[in-house]
Amino acid sequence: MAQTLSAFLQEHAAAHHIDAGLIDVMNTLAASCVAISDKVRLGDLAGIIGEAGSDNVQGEHQKKLDVIANDMLISALQNNPHVAGLASEEEDEFVAANQDGQYLVLFDPLDGSSNIDVNISIGTIFSILPHQGELSTASFLQAGNQQVASGYALYGPQTLFVLTLRHGVFVFTLNADEEFVMTREHNHIAAATKEFAINMSNQRHWQSAMQDCIAELLQGKEGVRGKDYNMRWVASMVAEVHRILMRGGVFMYPKDKRDPSKAGKLRLMYEANPMSLIVSQAGGLSTNAHQAILDIQPEGLHQRVSVVLGSSEEVTYITDKHIATGMQA
Ligand SMILES: O=P(O)(O)OC[C@H]1O[C@](O)(COP(=O)(O)O)[C@@H](O)[C@@H]1O
Ligand SMILES: [Mg+2]
Ligand SMILES: [Mg+2]
Numbered sequence: 001m002a003q004t005l006s007a008f009l010q011e012h013a014a015a016h017h018i019d020a021g022l023i024d025v026m027n028t029l030a031a032s033c034v035a036i037s038d039k040v041r042l043g044d045l046a047g048i049i050g051e052a053g054s055d056n057v058q059g060e061h062q063k064k065l066d067v068i069a070n071d072m073l074i075s076a077l078q079n080n081p082h083v084a085g086l087a088s089e090e091e092d093e094f095v096a097a098n099q100d101g102q103y104l105v106l107f108d109p110l111d112g113s114s115n116i117d118v119n120i121s122i123g124t125i126f127s128i129l130p131h132q133g134e135l136s137t138a139s140f141l142q143a144g145n146q147q148v149a150s151g152y153a154l155y156g157p158q159t160l161f162v163l164t165l166r167h168g169v170f171v172f173t174l175n176a177d178e179e180f181v182m183t184r185e186h187n188h189i190a191a192a193t194k195e196f197a198i199n200m201s202n203q204r205h206w207q208s209a210m211q212d213c214i215a216e217l218l219q220g221k222e223g224v225r226g227k228d229y230n231m232r233w234v235a236s237m238v239a240e241v242h243r244i245l246m247r248g249g250v251f252m253y254p255k256d257k258r259d260p261s262k263a264g265k266l267r268l269m270y271e272a273n274p275m276s277l278i279v280s281q282a283g284g285l286s287t288n289a290h291q292a293i294l295d296i297q298p299e300g301l302h303q304r305v306s307v308v309l310g311s312s313e314e315v316t317y318i319t320d321k322h323i324a325t326g327m328q329a
Helices: 005-016 020-046 064-078 113-118 200-205 208-222 237-247 268-281 312-325
Strands: 051-055 061-063 083-088 103-111 122-130 149-155 159-164 169-174 180-185 195-197 250-253 285-287 307-310
Touching (some): 005 169, 005 180, 020 064, 020 122, 061 113, 064 083, 064 113, 103 268, 113 122, 122 237, 149 237, 159 268, 200 208, 208 312, 237 250, 268 285
Antiparallel strands (some): 103 122, 122 149, 149 159, 169 180, 250 307
8 A cells, every 4th residue: 555645754764863843844835735736626616716916026917726725834833842943935034933843844835826717727835944043034044955954746647745855756646535645755867858848938038148048949959959858848847847746857947138137037045955965866967057056145035046956967958068168147
């Protein structure tokens, strides 16, 4: 019989000397994702479809489910004594939790918001950082390589919970009894790929290095890359990363020339960092087209970052090409 998530976490903690408090936080996150999944599954029947009528700190229109998922995660995590503080895509500032908590949880409660109303895969992304002392915004500004765990839930044809506690990547599937059971362990991302993901409608705004990289992919067998590529774009980072975890590929959301003050669309702390830890634990790579995302010293909770992640050969090729131009990340 497949192992349940809670049994796995107990065993994994014993094998790798992982703090019981961290395991408790992971269990709280998993339980919240089951509750969010239950609402997602019912759609209109659960009143989750449509606009919330409000904007978040990044000026994005919130969907009802962005707000519902955010509230569910905040109330569950505030009730966990090991959590000191929270940061969310949907909260302007950090949210305090428990004074004696040893962990900070950062999350994108609902990733792929534009897909909620059209019944396409969406998800929840989370990052867990260690904490000591007084809580302030500065407590959260730790580089991604300090994460003690990260993961995501994918609300797709199946509901999945994917995690790393820095000892490999494990995939759990929600069964008919509303329990996560392990379906993949030590997932590994193939080094080479013939599949890429980028929002091609932004092509004219990209910097020249990214223009060159994608032009080479589109030339296929006849070009310098010497192979034909396929392209996918789901518009849910969770779904793209999961596809890459399962069969390789490269996902890119580059900085572009429209607003030079914005380093890309995706957020470092609760999108790029947690996904980069998952990808690196699965043998893939993740950069901002110049340096490892996990090494970036954050400057703000909602900081944006360019993202190139997935199969190592492809990420290395694209990153080297950017570095060769001498352009800034
Ligand atoms: O609108 P675009 O350019 O397709 O962007 C899609 C990207 O935006 C995101 O939806 C941003 O996440 P949110 O939905 O959490 O804001 C990513 O999941 C996805 O990769
Ligand atoms: Mg997101
Ligand atoms: Mg979101």
